[in-house]
Amino acid sequence: QVQLVESGGGLVQPGGSLRLSCAASGFTFSMYHMSWYRQAPGKERELVARIASGGGTTFYADSVLGRFTISRDNSKNTLYLQMRVLKPEDTGVYVCTVPSLAYWGQGTQVTVSS
Numbered sequence: 015q016v017q018l019v020e021s022g023g024g025l026v027q028p029g030g031s032l033r034l035s036c037a038a039s040g041f042t043f044s045m046y047h048m049s050w051y052r053q054a055p056g057k058e059r060e061l062v063a064r065i066a067s068g069g070g071t072t073f074y075a076d077s078v079l080g081r082f083t084i085s086r087d088n089s090k091n092t093l094y095l096q097m098r099v100l101k102p103e104d105t106g107v108y109v110c111t112v113p114s115l116a117y118w119g120q121g122t123q124v125t126v127s128s
Contacts, residue, residue, distance in 0.1 A: 016040035016117050018110050023122030030100050030126070036093040036110030036119060044068075044088035046112050050095045053121070054106035062108070063095060077103070100126045 022034040034050070049064040063084035064073040072084055083096040093110050107121040 016112075016115075018112070018117055018119030020108065020110055020119045020122040023108060023124045025125045025127065026100055027128050028101060028126055031096070031098045032100065032124060034095040034097065034108055034110075034122060034124075036095075038091045038093065038110075038112075041112070041115065041117070043086075043091040046114060048084075048086060048093045049111045049113050050084060050093070050108055051111060052104075052106040052108045052124075054103075057106075060106075064113075065093070097124070100124075102126045 017039045019037045020034060022032060026032055045067055047064060047066050050062040051059050052062050053059045062075055062078055063082055065084045065086055069086050074082060081099045085094045105124060105126050107123050109121040110119045111117060
């Protein structure tokens with residue numbers, strides 16, 4: 015049974031940082047590209063970042079480039095998203111995915127507000 019379990023979200027002030035984690039199980043994590051998406055109220059779902067199976071290649075949305083870092087630990091079957099200099103427009107539900115398999119987690123809420 016495939017499971018993607020996100021954690022690490024919360025309420026943070028503008029300029030703050032958070033580190034999201036996604037624990038994966040039920041498939042061979044190290045073989046697949048992984049992505050983080052976010053869904054903000056009233057907005058379309060947005061691709062935030064993507065990382066290749068080996069971790070050597072990454073992609074970021076322009077809106078987070080230079081502030082967010084995606085990484086993975088294949089020995090722990092875990093995906094990460096380090097978020098820095100958070101802005102109110104970063105608020106949303108962050109979901110990890112296995113795009114090629116159409117697996118999605120339940121998401122973790124990130125709220126950036128003073």
